[in-house]
Amino acid sequence: MNTIDNHEAMLQPPEEKKEPTRRQVLKYLLGFSAVSTFIGVFTPIFSYLIPPPAGSGTGGDRVLVGTLEDIPVGDGKIVPVGHKPVVVTHTDQGVKAFSAICTHLGCIVIWDKTRNLIVCPCHDGLFNPVTGAVVSGPPPAPLPTMSVTVDNGNIYVGEA
Ligand code: FES
Numbered sequence: 001m002n003t004i005d006n007h008e009a010m011l012q013p014p015e016e017k018k019e020p021t022r023r024q025v026l027k028y029l030l031g032f033s034a035v036s037t038f039i040g041v042f043t044p045i046f047s048y049l050i051p052p053p054a055g056s057g058t059g060g061d062r063v064l065v066g067t068l069e070d071i072p073v074g075d076g077k078i079v080p081v082g083h084k085p086v087v088v089t090h091t092d093q094g095v096k097a098f099s100a101i102c103t104h105l106g107c108i109v110i111w112d113k114t115r116n117l118i119v120c121p122c123h124d125g126l127f128n129p130v131t132g133a134v135v136s137g138p139p140p141a142p143l144p145t146m147s148v149t150v151d152n153g154n155i156y157v158g159e160a
Pocket of ligand 1: 139
């Protein structure tokens, strides 16, 4: 570049900074809002409709939920199996497992060691820790049974 070109370049007006117009800013905000709304509405729907991948502990796999030392005779525990809560009881008739979702209105049951019962805290539904049968209260059906395997002192639970 010679000195004449330099001189001409210096005489050019500086490039104007283009500021976004109000219309463009509103357009960007509207676009961002539409995308956010789409993600917020459809993400839960898609995650509900598309099942989790196999092997994630929900498809009948057996899941290690504890040991016989964790749940001694006369005790019980709520454990996650896949995405579902399960109540595991250790009775004098062995280790048992049931869905921890109450058959009345779907509350999560708890283990009540003092009463030796599975209890639904929502409407005081009571379940037998050996069979899962309804002892009293409004639940219309027993707790669904889960399969239990005890191997080397480890307790595994899977779908029945
Ligand atoms: S939801 Fe369990 S007793 Fe009502």
